[in-house]
Amino acid sequence: MKSQDIRAKFLSFFEDKKHSIVPSAPMVLKDDPTLMFVNAGMAPFKEYFLGNAQPKNNRITDSQKCLRVSGKHNDLEEVGYDTYHHTLFEMLGNWSFGDYFKKEAIAWAWELLVDVYGIDKDILYVTVFEGSDDDDNLGMDTEAYDFWKQYISEDRILKGNKKDNFWEMGDQGPCGPCSEIHVDIRSAEEKAKISGKDLVNMDHPQVVEIWNLVFMQYNRKANGSLEALPDKHIDTGMGFERLCMVLQGVQSNYDTDVFTPIIREIEAVTNKTYNKDEEVDVAIRVISDHVRAVAFSIADGQLPSNTGAGYVIRRILRRAVRYGFTFLEKKEPFIYRLVTVLSEKMGDAFPELKAQKQLIENVIKEEEQSFLRTLDQGLVLLNRIVETTKGDTVSGEKAFELYDTYGFPIDLTALILSEKGLKLDEKGFNEELQKQKNRSRAASEMSTDDWTILSNDSEEEFVGYDSLEANVKLTRYRKVVSKKDGEMYQLVFNLTPFYPEGGGQVGDKGYLEDAHGDVVYILDTKKESNVIIHFAKNLPKHINENFKAVVDEKQRNRTESNHTATHLLHQALREILGTHVEQKGSAVNSKYLRFDFSHFSKLTTEELQDVENFVNARIEGKLPLVEKRNVPKEEAIADGAMSLFGEKYGDTVRAIRFGQSIELCGGTHVKNTGDIWHFKIVSEGAVAAGIRRIEAITNDAVKDFYSENNRTFFEMKDLLNNAKEPVKALQNLQDENNNLKKQIEGLLKDKAKNIKGELRSELAEINGIQFLAKKLDLDAGGLKDVAFDLGSQFDNLFLLFATEQNGKALLSCYISKELVASKGLNAGKVVRELGKHIQGGGGGQPFFATAGGKNPDGITKALDGAKAYIV
Known part of the structure; x- marks a missing residue:
């Protein structure tokens, strides 16, 4: 059975069970501060599990793109060395939000695997939660056990511990026991040697x-305790790639x-053959896995970079490059x-792959070229480390610097x-690496209390489109x-005029004022799992009273000007450069706007001026805002509205014209x-291959600029003596x-x-070597010219x-190539050692090298030390 058919059969099966099929959400998360990437199928539905939103259908099915390369779920280092871990994988899932529970989930899982896919039930094992004797004091999941007994013999129902059979979203939040379904695809001979039940959860590649x-069915609170959820939910995840392995008999x-x-x-592009050499096999598996992760991430709008999610993607791609290298x-x-x-x-x-194919290729190619240059530079630096290493061991500190800095x-x-x-x-390297991890962990450490609930009013309304003030209740x-x-x-309030950070736009700031005149400042506004959260340094004194919530009007107005300008800029770029232009990211705040877009070349001065003129013509045209709220997505797109790859849209959307x-x-x-x-426009430049960035200003910032x-x-x-023609x-x-x-050059x-001419007579012969160490009144170029001229004679x-x-001080060392070969002398090593006298360093080639330093008083000692290399 082909993989496309396996995926389709799963979705149609649950569609027949009254589930709505939803498309995979973008892999890169933008409104969840606890996760960089979707790492499990449930991540896009957290708001439903938390009760912050209601789905249109309480039964959902999908095939979700997931990435496990950071945090708690990190499979990166296993990838390539085994045959079943991946960075990117598809998770086939069915979901129930307060609808069916264990009975149906177990029955349908068995029906699909055995009756629809035709998997032999004798190669299946299931696990259930055995209970725990820790503070949770949870008993065995006998309910699931009893349901499973209806389908599979009890000797194939295994009791699992809390680690394997109790699933938690994180340190806090919804959680519950789980049942895993395992498959044993070993040969009959192997099964005769050891039972499959002894290999379940033992990292066996065929079990x-x-x-x-x-x-x-539970909620984990901040103090670690559990409380029952008001509604019980089903969250299932099946590894698509592993299912394909079973059904395709490999x-x-x-x-x-x-x-x-x-x-x-x-194999075709490297002239290597898979399944002949283990090291080659590992490399091929790494690359075939990693290219998927990187390609899907770029398609979802995440470019490789030096920070955050972009750094993770760059790290994955570089891992693939170095295995190929x-x-x-x-x-x-x-x-x-x-x-x-x-x-x-x-x-x-996943149509985003086809739509973004050219961009994905361009970005990956440029990243490969960049990292291959880094490898070349690293080889030079490593050679220098080797040259200066005494003994047979390179220190972990130097190796870590090479890893961390370069x-x-x-x-x-x-x-x-x-x-x-x-x-x-290696011990020294790992110690340095751990120090870095500890610094990073300490910088991001955070403790979060449970929510204190003041009202059962869970509906939170955003009124900030129409008003910058509102009477609110905490x-x-x-x-x-x-x-x-x-x-x-x-x-969190019952309603709010504060816009939460999203879509590239910064969150609102402002203040709360109560009837007593007490004020609490709102420093930022964000959205987490569909809840608008306002950040303040202090808790209001009178928490049960009403407040007047006021948005900083000046900041909002400036931000709105910049946001609207990004829309006009997008239109201008598509009109002037072509419809291949697509938005690839933006940042909008009160000071400026940043707009990333797909384009293959630097914009000319004329093109930039045309773009500016286009936008300013629309500003001068005083075009009114035409807004449609809560319209069906398909209707808005049919009206000509542009949607962006990598954005998560609901069934209804807001269209801005x-x-x-x-x-x-x-x-x-x-x-x-x-x-x-x-x-x-204040700047235009490249972000990555095929991605350009424009930064621009509007309104008051333009006035300040001029x-x-x-x-x-x-x-x-004034400096030009008030010349009538200052440019001339x-x-x-x-x-x-x-x-x-x-x-001056001629004089020098x-x-x-x-x-x-003077220096020729100053050369001294020492042990058959023509030697001279001297301070000269020349610049760096002059020193080099003199040295090479004498070297030719x-x-x-x-x-x-x-x-x-x-x-500042500068040293230049020249050694004839025949001396380098016969005496083992090295100019780079000479200037590095003598450079210590001038409190500096440098390097170069064995026959010519330079060093710079901040201590000219050390020049005499450096010159005096030169003779030691030849006596």
């Missing part, structure tokens, strides 16, 4: 879990048709070439050192303590484009300066010629020159 049925996920087309393409001997980009076969294989189920992989460091007959201080609050922000309070610009958007906007006043430019102009004009005067100064530079050359030459420029 694996394929489906987990979670029975959500022994590895990588032997299914999910991966084999990618593996064949890797080390074990497949690929020294040039090739992973981007796998995107075509990936989109052909999975593009029907991104050079530690396993590649260890491999190269072993080839050179050296060892790596419905719940909790205290949060973090090292970064200290003690903060999170407040200014003239011909129509977009789906939840942010706040000006009532009329005339309110923006003016739009000015005011500052005007002040600078008159200051410059400045050009004349530049021409005069260039002429003077040429004259003449000076260097005279010095060369004399053999066996050892020169160390020094100079002082602008309060």
Whole structure:
């Protein structure tokens, strides 16, 4: 059975059971501070489990893209070394929100696996929660056990511990016991040697879990205790890749048709063969897995970067590159070439792959090129470390610096050192790595209290589109303590005018005022699992009274100007550059706007001016805001509204129109484009391959911009003696300066010629080597010219020159190549050691190297130390 058919059969089965099929949510989470990525099928539905929202249908089914590479669920290091862990995987799931429970979930799971898919029941095992004797004091899940007895013999129902059979969302939140379904696909001979029940949850590659049925019936509180949920839920997740392995009769996920087309393409582009050499096999598995994770992340709007989720994606891609570099001997980009076969294989189920194919290829290729350059640089730095290492062991501290500062992989460091007959201080490296992790963990440590409920009014209404003030009532609050922000309070109201951060727009600030005149400032507003949360340093004194909630009007108005300008900018770019332009990210606050978009080249001055003119024409046109709220998504798109890949939209949406610009958007906007006043681009540049970024300002910021430019102009004009034509005067100064530079260069050359003649007579022969160490009144270029000129005239030459420029010291060392070969001398090593006298360092090639330092007083000692290398 092909993988496409396996997925379709799962969804249609639960559709027949009255479940609504929903598309996979974007993998990158934007409104959940507890998670970077969707790491389980339930993550997109947290708001339903928490009771913060109600789904249209209490029964849902889907195939959700998941990524497990950070935090509690992290499978990255296992990937490639076994046959069933992945970074990205599909999780087939069925969900019940307060509807059916254990009886139906178990019955339907059995029906699907055995009756529909035709899996032999004699290769299946199930687990149930055995209970715990800790503070939870939970008994065995006898209810699930009794249901399972109706379908499978009791010797195949195994009791599992809390670690394996009690599922928790996190330290707090909904949780409950679970039943796992495991499959034993070993040969009959292997089964005769040891029973499958003894291998369940023992990381055996052919005895694996394929489906987990979670029975959500408790809530974990901040103090660790459990309370019963008012409604009981079902949350199931089946590993699609593992199911394909079982149904296709193979022994590895990588032997299914999910991966084999990618593996064949890797074989073709690397001239390596899968299933012949274990190291090559691991590398091919790593690459075939990682390209999926990276491609889907980019399609969902997450580009590789140096921070946050982007750093995780970059790390995954670099892991793939270094496996190709080390074990497949690929020294040039090739992973981007796998995107075509990936989109052909999975593009029907996930159309974002086809739609974003060119962008994905461009980004991956540029990242590959960049990291391969990093590897080349790292090899040079590693060679320097090797040269200066005394003994046979490279310190863990130096290896960690290479890893942390330059991104050079530690396993590649260890491999190269072993080839050179050296060892790596792995203990020292791990200690440095742990110190870094501890610093990072300490910086992000946070404790969160349970919500204190003041009102049963769980409906929270946002009124900020229509008003910046509202009379509100506090419905719940909790205290949060973090090292970064200290003690903060999170407040939730029955209604709020504060816009929560989202869609690139910053959250509102403002204040609360009670009837007694007491004020609490709202420092930020965010949305978490469909709840608008207001951040304050203090808890209001009179928590049970009503408050007047007031948004900072000036900040909101400036932010709205910038947000509306992003819509007009998007329209302008598509009109002027072409409809290939798509928004790839934005940031909107009261000071400026940032807009990322897909485009293949730098914008010309003329194009930037055209874009500015286009936007300002719409501002001058005073286009009114036409807003449609809660319209069906399909209807809004049919009207021409643009939707963005990577955004999670509900069944109903909000459409924003200014003239011909129509977009789906939840942010706040000006009532009329005339309110923006003016739009000015301040920068344009590349973010990644095929991604450009424009930063711009509007309204008051533009006024400040022109005011500052005007002040600078008159200051410059004053410096030019109030020239009537300041541009022409400045050009004349530049021409005069260039002429003077040429004259100085000529004088320095003449000076260097005279010095060369003097230096020939100062050379001293020591042990057959022509030696000279001297301070010269030349710049760095002059020192090099003199050294190479003498080198062309004399053999066996050892020169160390020094100079002082602008309060800093410079050393230049030249050693004839025949001396480098015959005596083992190395100019790079010389300047690194003698550079200590000038409190600096440097390097270069064995025959020529330089070092700079901040202590010119050390020049004499450096020159005096040169002779020691040849005596």
